[in-house]
Amino acid sequence: MSSQLIDHVQQYLGEDFPIKLISQGAEALVFETSKHPFNPSLNKEYIIKYRPFKEYRHSQIDKTITKKRTVGECRCLVKLNTMDEINVPQLIAADPYNGFIWQSKIGQTLANGTFSNLKNFLWMNNNDENAYKKEVEEVLYSVGRQIGILHINHYVHGDLTSSNIVLEQDKSSNEWTPFLIDFGLSGYSTLVEDKGVDLYVLERAILSTHSLYAEKYNEWLLEGYKQSYSNQDELKQVLKRFEEVRLRGRKRSMLG
Numbered sequence: 001m002s003s004q005l006i007d008h009v010q011q012y013l014g015e016d017f018p019i020k021l022i023s024q025g026a027e028a029l030v031f032e033t034s035k036h037p038f039n040p041s042l043n044k045e046y047i048i049k050y051r052p053f054k055e056y057r058h059s060q061i062d063k064t065i066t067k068k069r070t071v072g073e074c075r076c077l078v079k080l081n082t083m084d085e086i087n088v089p090q091l092i093a094a095d096p097y098n099g100f101i102w103q104s105k106i107g108q109t110l111a112n113g114t115f116s117n118l119k120n121f122l123w124m125n126n127n128d129e130n131a132y133k134k135e136v137e138e139v140l141y142s143v144g145r146q147i148g149i150l151h152i153n154h155y156v157h158g159d160l161t162s163s164n165i166v167l168e169q170d171k172s173s174n175e176w177t178p179f180l181i182d183f184g185l186s187g188y189s190t191l192v193e194d195k196g197v198d199l200y201v202l203e204r205a206i207l208s209t210h211s212l213y214a215e216k217y218n219e220w221l222l223e224g225y226k227q228s229y230s231n232q233d234e235l236k237q238v239l240k241r242f243e244e245v246r247l248r249g250r251k252r253s254m255l256g
């Protein structure tokens with residue numbers, strides 16, 4: 001199935017369009033390419049995200065969902081790119097009717113050879129010697145800040161896992177900057193519930209993949225999140241709801 005989908009993408013783009021599959025997730029196939037869709041003088045590193053037809057969905061419903069998620073992702077990328085201090089990929093082009101979206105490529109290869117998302121970064125430091133070092137604390141703090149700034153602007157991510165946070169290291173200062181990716185389920189929301197759920201999803205993701213140091217990691221994340229808020233009333237409401245979402249989650253897992 002996957003090779004059929006790759007052939008489909010290759011046909012769509014043209015036989016000599018250079019692409020390399022880098023991920024096949026639940027939703028989409030993601031390719032990297034060094035070719036800009038229209039302007040060869042802008043050739044850099046891009047990713048092409050393709051949401052294929054889902055056999056298990058009614059075809060009309062599938063088209064509607066694919067278009068909605070692709071347009072939604074484009075809208076978020078454009079909007080968030082205009083906001084100070086929010087780091088997201090740049091939208092390059094899109095064909096929502098066919099499920100295609102081009103973005104700038106974010107990230108690099110870590111010292112252990114893996115892709116620089118937060119999950120791999122934490123895995124790389126998953127030992128007593130490294131887990132508590134300043135670099136890890138600073139990364140988690142700045143990730144928390146980044147989520148806080150997103151929420152202050154009333155945007156919620158909708159799928160905030162540690163794979164959807166990508167790190168880039170500045171060559172001279174060695175500082176890591178977090179970028180958020182994968183905005184297919186994101187959108188504008190003023191609801192504390194949506195913000196609390198974002199925080200809960202990330203907390204669970206850290207707990208399930210880095211259980212040994214999760215308590216400290218989540219503490220640093222939350223510290224950065226809190227520091228980003230100047231409106232203390234709003235922060236209190238979000239944190240209260242976060243606690244309620246946690247309790248609901250615990251109850252659910254106790255009942256099975």
Ligand SMILES: Nc1ncnc2c1ncn2[C@@H]1O[C@H](COP(=O)(O)OP(=O)(O)OP(=O)(O)O)[C@@H](O)[C@H]1O
Pocket residue numbers: 022023024025026027028029030047049089103104105106107115163164181182183184
């Ligand atoms: N702009 C980007 N720059 C670099 N890598 C990216 C970018 N967008 C996506 N990727 C890579 O492709 C993977 C899958 O992308 P994305 O999460 O957007 O699709 P998805 O199908 O929703 O994935 P999943 O179902 O696994 O959540 C990411 O985890 C990341 O490794």
